[in-house]
Amino acid sequence: MNTRVVELLGLKSPAGVHPPSQKLAAGHAIERAPLPKSVILPLQQHIGAPAKAIVKRGDEVKVGQKIAEADGFVSVPIHATISGTVKQLATVASPVTGQPVPGVIIESEGKNEWIELTPADSETLSKEDILTRIKEAGIVGMGGATFPTHVKLSPPPEKSIKSIILNGAECEPYITADDRLMLEETDRILRGLKIVMQVLSVKRAYIAIEENKPEAIARMRQGVAEGSLPGEVEVVAVPAKYPMGAEKTLVKSILKVEVPEGGLPMDVGTLIQNVATLAAVYDAVALGKPLVERVVTVTGLVGTPKNLLVRFGTSASSLIEQCGGADPSADEVIFGGPMMGIAQSRDDTPILKGTNCVLVKRSDIREEYSCIRCGRCIESCPMGLMPLQFVNLVKKEDYESLANYHIADCVECGACAYDCPANIPIVSYIKTGKAELRKSGVR
Amino acid sequence: MDNAKRLVLSSAPHLRGGASIKRDMYIVILALLFPTAGAVYFFGLYVLLMLATAILCAILTEYVAKWMRRQSFHMDGSAIITGILFVLVMPPRTPLWIVVVGSIFCIAIAKEAFGGLGHNIFNPALAGRAFITVSFAGALTRWIAPVHSLLADGVTAATPLGEGFTTTLSNVELYKALFFGNVAGSAGETSALLILIGGVILLAFGVIKWQVPVFYIGTVFILSFLMGEDPIFHILAGGLMLGAFFMATDYVTSPLTTRGKIIFSVGAGILVVLIRKLGSMPEGVAYSILLMNAFTPLIDRYVRPRPYGYVKGVKEEASP
Numbered sequence: 148m149n150t151r152v153v154e155l156l157g158l159k160s161p162a163g164v165h166p167p168s169q170k171l172a173a174g175h176a177i178e179r180a181p182l183p184k185s186v187i188l189p190l191q192q193h194i195g196a197p198a199k200a201i202v203k204r205g206d207e208v209k210v211g212q213k214i215a216e217a218d219g220f221v222s223v224p225i226h227a228t229i230s231g232t233v234k235q236l237a238t239v240a241s242p243v244t245g246q247p248v249p250g251v252i253i254e255s256e257g258k259n260e261w262i263e264l265t266p267a268d269s270e271t272l273s274k275e276d277i278l279t280r281i282k283e284a285g286i287v288g289m290g291g292a293t294f295p296t297h298v299k300l301s302p303p304p305e306k307s308i309k310s311i312i313l314n315g316a317e318c319e320p321y322i323t324a325d326d327r328l329m330l331e332e333t334d335r336i337l338r339g340l341k342i343v344m345q346v347l348s349v350k351r352a353y354i355a356i357e358e359n360k361p362e363a364i365a366r367m368r369q370g371v372a373e374g375s376l377p378g379e380v381e382v383v384a385v386p387a388k389y390p391m392g393a394e395k396t397l398v399k400s401i402l403k404v405e406v407p408e409g410g411l412p413m414d415v416g417t418l419i420q421n422v423a424t425l426a427a428v429y430d431a432v433a434l435g436k437p438l439v440e441r442v443v444t445v446t447g448l449v450g451t452p453k454n455l456l457v458r459f460g461t462s463a464s465s466l467i468e469q470c471g472g473a474d475p476s477a478d479e480v481i482f483g484g485p486m487m488g489i490a491q492s493r494d495d496t497p498i499l500k501g502t503n504c505v506l507v508k509r510s511d512i513r514e515e516y517s518c519i520r521c522g523r524c525i526e527s528c529p530m531g532l533m534p535l536q537f538v539n540l541v542k543k544e545d546y547e548s549l550a551n552y553h554i555a556d557c558v559e560c561g562a563c564a565y566d567c568p569a570n571i572p573i574v575s576y577i578k579t580g581k582a583e584l585r586k587s588g589v590r
Numbered sequence: 591m592d593n594a595k596r597l598v599l600s601s602a603p604h605l606r607g608g609a610s611i612k613r614d615m616y617i618v619i620l621a622l623l624f625p626t627a628g629a630v631y632f633f634g635l636y637v638l639l640m641l642a643t644a645i646l647c648a649i650l651t652e653y654v655a656k657w658m659r660r661q662s663f664h665m666d667g668s669a670i671i672t673g674i675l676f677v678l679v680m681p682p683r684t685p686l687w688i689v690v691v692g693s694i695f696c697i698a699i700a701k702e703a704f705g706g707l708g709h710n711i712f713n714p715a716l717a718g719r720a721f722i723t724v725s726f727a728g729a730l731t732r733w734i735a736p737v738h739s740l741l742a743d744g745v746t747a748a749t750p751l752g753e754g755f756t757t758t759l760s761n762v763e764l765y766k767a768l769f770f771g772n773v774a775g776s777a778g779e780t781s782a783l784l785i786l787i788g789g790v791i792l793l794a795f796g797v798i799k800w801q802v803p804v805f806y807i808g809t810v811f812i813l814s815f816l817m818g819e820d821p822i823f824h825i826l827a828g829g830l831m832l833g834a835f836f837m838a839t840d841y842v843t844s845p846l847t848t849r850g851k852i853i854f855s856v857g858a859g860i861l862v863v864l865i866r867k868l869g870s871m872p873e874g875v876a877y878s879i880l881l882m883n884a885f886t887p888l889i890d891r892y893v894r895p896r897p898y899g900y901v902k903g904v905k906e907e908a909s910p
Contacts, residue, residue: 561603
């Protein structure tokens, strides 16, 4: 149908939702969190094979020292984030899956002694050397996906990459870590972007920032104008609408094309990198510095919401303390944003590479009613799916039919459940459905 | 580490928007107050008695049905809507015992027997009216002229769409009477103006989609014109306005997607004109919506949104 007609008839579903932004910590400059006395480092902080421990109990380690080796191509090493002694090799609960994973516990000797770093001039390095340095630094997608960055930067030769989209959308409510990083570490991000453009030999980059962050947009534009980036780099103010920062939503918004079903952004010649990831890429390639810390927004029902620079393995509770403690009425701690974050069973779980936010809140568990077929979930779905059908089919245990409704395309952004008047935990049903479908072997 | 605080574990999203079934339902009730007030104004306090009876019966029936099905009862407002709508589509002097039987049928058979709110196939109020039509045909033949008085008894009169309707009014005067509701008819169907006010409220709060009334009423207008009838008369007379804003828009019994809703509305519009012109009944709005209700599962099966990145014919390649 003609697009004019489609728009006139209101057939183009608006897709996405507008949760209140709640960027409480936006005005707080990044502060360094005090070094923890001990850290818990799960050996799986990324997608792919867990890293293999190469230290043993009693070993002395320095900051940045590799304590676990990547196990295969889709894996990254883990580094010590404080200097001191390896206290224990233990099984710890993963803050992401809740499942037990191997981990290393290090106790500080209070000195913050670093390994010797080996800086390099990125312009003289070969692509392979750059990718090796990125992998050895343990860099993963820091927007939350935690996919190893060196793998993402090694697309198969038949996919020609024409552009990079730098993801500074930060569409989840509450989180301000990337916003602050763009304001305070503009230069590192852009240097990281330059390195990645060099690796992929692309001449075009877009920096996508939601329009509700005008200062970050201005700062990045200024940085681009001053800097010496190769090729054309454009800062694009994208609409503030959740889930704008989801890869496929971003591709559609910036490039006006859709990634084919079941495909990846590289199928349309682009690649998406989070801003914090690129700052880490710069540190790794130019300074030789492994990934041991990140900016975490600690927000919600805490005394003063802040953006803290945190060593991995630091417990969430110590960060909450640093922000004036949790309100007594709070009974939930979420790693990540309120839309896609993961509820923690304890408040002393460690911060990982993918933890961009610690959200302290009061639980709001509502009674689930029957679906009234209002269709809001369909309209809010950024992937053009019918979320209520997943709920119906999972309730009927008709898992095979889920594939007919394209359940695999669901990105679990939660826009549907956010808008559901019947309080149906749609995403939980979808996760169950995906798991059952996998079991039955049907894609 | 042992004194870690005990936390609540809930699944994402941990944030919920403002939509709620109750909110939707009470907005509909607010919108219904306008045609309801008109019904009392035109046809007297007896209509209020009918309303009280129907609402009470509807709520009690739902309560008993939930108790029998060992489910919890929620005062979500949907039974109130069914009670009100049922009265609004009945003649203004319907005997109270018929109101009782009808509203019990609406809830017990048309709604709860199918599984309750969200599971019923047919619009409960219209199903109730259809049930009364076939069971107690005599009760639905006595129509009265507006009384403009709270207590006066009605004088029998023909409805504009009924047999034997004659008028001395000029066209413009007749349109005016129909628009303001000064004609014989079902209790809450006569005043287009009051229904439109209610409709604007529903649209303003985003409870209904404009496509439904526009395509429903538009289809009736165009088709009746093509068939040589007076299109303005056809959209103002009878239950079209009430049906278009309050019943064809029912979430539960109409299609999910906007595209599906348009198909539903056009189909219902065609049926109204066909029933009025060719059928043996004077009015066809109730049956047009009930018939399209029956098609809703079929429409939902075939009219789906296009998934992101989905191109016709390429699907098989993408899924190994």
